[in-house]
Amino acid sequence: MITKSRFAWGWLCGLLIADIVFPWYVLSGQASFAGAFLFWVVWIIIAIASMFVFFLRWRE
Amino acid sequence: MSGTGWAWLAIGLYVVLGFAIALAARRHVGVGMSDFFLADRRVGGVISALTYSATTYSAFMLVGLAGLSYTGGVGALGFEMTYLCGLFLAVFFLPRFWLAGRRYGYITPMDLLADRYQSKAVGAVAALLALVFLVPYSAAQLLGIGLLLSGMSGGGIPVLAGILVATLLAIAWSRIAGLRSIAWTDAFQAVVMMVSAVLLLTLIVSELGGLKEFLSRFETEHAQLLTVPSGSGLWGINMFVGLALPWFFFSISNPQVSQRFFIPASVKAMRQMMGGFLVFGFFYTLIAVLWGFGARMLVPGLSNADMATPTLLAMSFVPKALALVAMIGIVAAAVSTIDSILLTLSSVWARDIYRGILNPRATEARELRMGQWVIPVMAVVALVFAWQASSKSGLDFMIAPLSAAASAGLLMVVPSIFGAFFWKRATAAASVASIVSGAALVLILQVTGAKPLGWWPGVWGLVLCTVVFVAVSFVTRAPTAKAEEFLGYLSEKLSSGKHV
Numbered sequence: 001m002i003t004k005s006r007f008a009w010g011w012l013c014g015l016l017i018a019d020i021v022f023p024w025y026v027l028s029g030q031a032s033f034a035g036a037f038l039f040w041v042v043w044i045i046i047a048i049a050s051m052f053v054f055f056l057r058w059r060e
Numbered sequence: 061m062s063g064t065g066w067a068w069l070a071i072g073l074y075v076v077l078g079f080a081i082a083l084a085a086r087r088h089v090g091v092g093m094s095d096f097f098l099a100d101r102r103v104g105g106v107i108s109a110l111t112y113s114a115t116t117y118s119a120f121m122l123v124g125l126a127g128l129s130y131t132g133g134v135g136a137l138g139f140e141m142t143y144l145c146g147l148f149l150a151v152f153f154l155p156r157f158w159l160a161g162r163r164y165g166y167i168t169p170m171d172l173l174a175d176r177y178q179s180k181a182v183g184a185v186a187a188l189l190a191l192v193f194l195v196p197y198s199a200a201q202l203l204g205i206g207l208l209l210s211g212m213s214g215g216g217i218p219v220l221a222g223i224l225v226a227t228l229l230a231i232a233w234s235r236i237a238g239l240r241s242i243a244w245t246d247a248f249q250a251v252v253m254m255v256s257a258v259l260l261l262t263l264i265v266s267e268l269g270g271l272k273e274f275l276s277r278f279e280t281e282h283a284q285l286l287t288v289p290s291g292s293g294l295w296g297i298n299m300f301v302g303l304a305l306p307w308f309f310f311s312i313s314n315p316q317v318s319q320r321f322f323i324p325a326s327v328k329a330m331r332q333m334m335g336g337f338l339v340f341g342f343f344y345t346l347i348a349v350l351w352g353f354g355a356r357m358l359v360p361g362l363s364n365a366d367m368a369t370p371t372l373l374a375m376s377f378v379p380k381a382l383a384l385v386a387m388i389g390i391v392a393a394a395v396s397t398i399d400s401i402l403l404t405l406s407s408v409w410a411r412d413i414y415r416g417i418l419n420p421r422a423t424e425a426r427e428l429r430m431g432q433w434v435i436p437v438m439a440v441v442a443l444v445f446a447w448q449a450s451s452k453s454g455l456d457f458m459i460a461p462l463s464a465a466a467s468a469g470l471l472m473v474v475p476s477i478f479g480a481f482f483w484k485r486a487t488a489a490a491s492v493a494s495i496v497s498g499a500a501l502v503l504i505l506q507v508t509g510a511k512p513l514g515w516w517p518g519v520w521g522l523v524l525c526t527v528v529f530v531a532v533s534f535v536t537r538a539p540t541a542k543a544e545e546f547l548g549y550l551s552e553k554l555s556s557g558k559h560v
Contacts, residue, residue: 005152005560012148016308019142023134023288024297031283033275036134041346044141047148048338054151055334057558060327 008054015047063380064216067209070384071225074252074391081248082233082241089237093167093428096238097407101162103243103323105332111246112320112333113340114253114396116310119204121348122257122390127365129352133285135295137349139304144341146308147334150321153312154330155559156481156550157321163549168404169318169477170412176480176546178539179488180416185495186473187412190315191405192499195438197466198401199445201394202226206450211370212387219450226391227443230399231436234406239323242399249392254340256389257347259382260373264354267377278353285356302516306467312477313470316397316404327557398442405438406431465506468518472498475529481550483533484543490532498525 022043023036030036061069094100103111121140128136157172166172170190174183206222233245268274279286288295312318324330355368358375362368369390373383410431415422422430472495479486498521504510505517512520554560 008148008151008560015145015148016142019138019145020297020300023138028287028289031287032279033286035286036288037137037286040134040138040141044144044342047145048342051148051151051338052335054560055154055331058155058327058331059557 011050015043015050018043062216064213066380066384067213067217067387070388071209071391074388075225075229078229078233078245078248081244082236085240085244086237088240093407093411093424093431094165096428097167097403097431098161098319098322099239099243101323102325103239103329104325105329106336107243107247108320108324108329108333109336109340110250111243111396111400112317112337113344114246114250114393115316115320115400116337116397117253117341117344117393118201118397119208119390119394121344121393122351122386123204123208123366123369125345125348126352126355126369127367129349130356130362130368131365132294133282133287133353134349135288135300136352137345138288138295139300139307140345140349142304143307143310144338144345147311147338147341149309150311150334151560153318153477153481154321154334155327155554155557157318158324158330159550159553159557160546161322166322167411168408169315170408171416173473173476173480173491174412174416176539176542177476177486177488177491178542179492180412180420182476182488182491183412184417185492186476187408187416189469189473189495189499190408193466193469194314194316194401194405195442196445198398198438198442199449200466201398202442202446203449205391205394206446208370208387208390211367212373212383220447223443223446223450226395226398227439229395230402231439233395234399234403234435235432239403242396242403243323246396246400249396250340252385252392253389253396254344256385257344257351260378260386261347261351261354263378263382264351264358264372268354268357274354274357278357282353282356285353296514298511298514298516302511302519305516305522306471306518309471309474310467313474314467315408315470316400319404319407402435402438402442406435409434409438465502465517468502468506468516468521469499471518471522472502472525474522475526479529479533481547484540484547485533485538486529486543487533487536487538489536490529493532494525494529497528498522 022039027035027039089095090100125136125140128139157169160166160172164175166175170183170186173186174180202223205226206219209217209222210219233241265271265274268277288300306313310317324333352368355372359368359371362371372378373386410427414430415427475494476491479491501524502517502521505520
């Protein structure tokens with residue numbers, strides 16, 4: 001339980017760090033849809049998928 | 061028929077359908093606070109997801125966010141997707157709110173804080189925070205409707221008429237059957253919002269030669285808008301964090317949204333609410349941003365980016381019927397947000413201020429009547445605020461500043477919510493001190509326009525209220541018995557329900 005919870009918080013922190021680092025530092029020179037635009041679309045799909053992994057386990 | 065006539069006809073149809081749904085919801089109304097404000101905590105998963113979506117997404121999306129995309133490019137996508145990622149917080153908080161709400165009978169998030177910290181003052185201060193920051197936010201929505209209708213009818217529909225129509229709808233749909241009428245009309249409005257947005261985006265893309273041609277042309281003509289910070293330098297990191305931080309915590313800081321955590325009928329309904337909202341949010345955000353990009357190509361050179369959507373809807377290639385559907389979609393987005401805010405604020409007034417402080421011996425029936433009667437009062441306050449704002453500087457006055465100020469102010473309750481669920485040492489004095497100090501700082505910075513070190517008011521406010529919350533908790537007495545019982549119950553239930 002504790003491990004799973006800590007993993008979830010850590011994963012969320014990792015997502016937020018990537019949210020800043022990739023668009024502003026890694027992809028800042030990529031002026032095309034394959035740059036920050038694609039990053040944010042893929043990033044949120046990963047975030048949403050991970051949320052599904054957590055909440056689909058909820059039981060009564 | 062004139063443009064104004066068609067606009068009134070479309071509004072009339074929307075109003076009739078909305079009333080039919082609200083009145084149908086009335087047949088299921090029971091008695092008591094929980095029934096009126098939370099639909100007796102028995103809302104199904106699909107309706108929960110749609111009401112959550114419609115409440116969360118306001119006129120900001122297709123006017124404000126489209127405008128931000130128009131001006132600043134891809135940073136707007138990152139900002140709004142960061143908000144959507146904030147729903148990760150619901151993975152932790154949704155089951156906790158839901159379980160605690162059922163066990164202790166909480167009606168509002170402030171009710172939860174007051175009980176957890178064993179202090180009515182905590183509930184009242186958090187309630188005042190919501191009243192101070194959500195009334196202007198509602199006014200911004202009202203004003204948005206007034207300006208949109210006025211703009212699309214070429215001034216045929218006065219701004220005040222649009223504001224009045226929206227106010228009356230919000231009052232009626234929240235009074236008819238409380239959360240039931242709101243949830244049902246929200247579900248209808250969420251469908252209208254999504255369908256109209258998809259239809260218009262399809263038309264825009266088609267006008268620009270198809271999706272491939274649209275993307276290719278945008279990449280060629282506006283490459284600087286596909287990086288951050290953009291060519292104009294709009295999306296610096298400070299601005300991104302300043303805007304995104306309050307919105308990241310939106311799901312727990314905004315009571316009209318977190319109150320929805322009490323309503324699902326079952327764990328299955330909770331799962332459906334989360335999943336449905338995430339899918340809705342992903343597509344609606346993408347549409348709003350691409351809509352803004354399309355506007356940049358079709359109506360370049362606008363001095364006020366918030367006019368991108370109204371200008372686009374008035375273009376000759378947009379069939380009148382489709383423009384009207386899109387207009388109703390935006391009106392629906394705004395009305396569904398305002399009526400939910402009104403209902404939440406009325407429940408907050410009745411439970412956390414009237415019964416919590418002014419008249420603790422009030423019966424539930426009287427408390428409910430207070431809540432119901434305060435709905436039109438709040439609506440009139442928002443209307444007056446919107447009317448006053450309409451004589452200032454239009455959309456530029458409302459969308460960004462008011463939305464940002466509201467979300468930054470409400471952010472100040474976040475440490476108290478974290479403390480309530482995760483820290484036994486947290487105290488009532490710390491909660492009150494952190495909310496008051498943080499909100500005061502945000503208001504001062506918002507009013508003066510100051511951004512020390514380039515950081516936005518919400519960032520400074522969150523830093524201050526977190527430090528105050530932790531420091532004061534260490535030097536004041538925590539409600540240990542309540543904390544043990546509350547957190548012990550949740551821990552046991554969360555383990556058996558496989559929650560994190």
